[in-house]
Amino acid sequence: MRGRGRILVWIERLGLAAAGIGLIFGLWNLVIVIFGLQPFVLPTPQSAVSAIVDNWSALGTLTWQTVKETVDGFVLGAVVGFVLAVVMSLFRPVQRLIYPALITSQAVPIVAIAAPLVILLGFGMLPKLIIVAWIVFFPVVVNVLDGLAHIDDDLIRLAKVMGAHRAREFLQIRLPATLSPLFSGLKIGATYAVTGAVIGEWTASSQQGLGTYLLTANSSLDVQAVFGVTLLLTAIGVLSFLFVMGVEAFATPWRTRSTSRRRFVP
Numbered sequence: 001m002r003g004r005g006r007i008l009v010w011i012e013r014l015g016l017a018a019a020g021i022g023l024i025f026g027l028w029n030l031v032i033v034i035f036g037l038q039p040f041v042l043p044t045p046q047s048a049v050s051a052i053v054d055n056w057s058a059l060g061t062l063t064w065q066t067v068k069e070t071v072d073g074f075v076l077g078a079v080v081g082f083v084l085a086v087v088m089s090l091f092r093p094v095q096r097l098i099y100p101a102l103i104t105s106q107a108v109p110i111v112a113i114a115a116p117l118v119i120l121l122g123f124g125m126l127p128k129l130i131i132v133a134w135i136v137f138f139p140v141v142v143n144v145l146d147g148l149a150h151i152d153d154d155l156i157r158l159a160k161v162m163g164a165h166r167a168r169e170f171l172q173i174r175l176p177a178t179l180s181p182l183f184s185g186l187k188i189g190a191t192y193a194v195t196g197a198v199i200g201e202w203t204a205s206s207q208q209g210l211g212t213y214l215l216t217a218n219s220s221l222d223v224q225a226v227f228g229v230t231l232l233l234t235a236i237g238v239l240s241f242l243f244v245m246g247v248e249a250f251a252t253p254w255r256t257r258s259t260s261r262r263r264f265v266p
Contacts, residue, residue, distance in 0.1 A: 133196075
């Protein structure tokens with residue numbers, strides 16, 4: 001019965017998601033009808049989707065390239081952000097030294113960072129990965145630091161009284177305390193990572209991706225292709241967010257389950 005209930009919950013969620021997408025497309029068509037917009041100004045969502053389907057032979061490869069840049073940069077930013085947060089938490093002088101620099105780094109427009117990266121690293125994959133990682137790592141650092149700063153001191157003292165060494169204390173107390181804030185940062189980063197990939201393709205690309213295709217379609221006034229690629233990029237961002245949510249549900253079952261899993265007893 002419990003498994004059936006979960007299936008019904010997922011069906012309900014998928015239904016609501018489909019209804020939300022239908023509502024967006026319905027409002028999109030309604031705006032076109034009310035204001036009498038021509039297709040060369042604002043195409044219908046159906047024509048935008050048709051542009052994706054009709055050009056999928058080319059868009060499929062470009063989509064894979066952009067997804068690869070997004071995922072690789074996201075993983076790099078998440079790892080760097082997590083490790084940096086842990087180091088800053090363990091060594092307070094390092095935190096006081098680095099944290100202001102991290103805040104300052106986020107005030108620099110990401111487009112402005114791309115140009116120096118091209119000069120230093122040339123056109124290729126590495127500048128794009130750094131741009132995506134630059135967007136992802138800051139929310140990860142901030143959220144993990146926040147999680148480490150709000151650990152119950154009584155738990156730490158109890159662990160020391162019971163003779164837990166530093167590594168065990170980290171693995172059993174500090175690391176679990178970072179999971180919820182970590183996934184909050186990862187969900188933010190997953191949403192914006194595709195933006196970094198597109199900016200990287202605009203400024204530092206030696207390979208074609210959805211970002212470069214978007215520029216080409218825009219310069220040739222192919223409005224349907226522009227909106228179609230925009231839908232594709234949106235889908236990548238949404239699916240990235242949902243994937244992180246799925247990993248979070250698996251890694252933190254106590255947030256959605258009040259009882260532990262039953263173990264099979266022969």
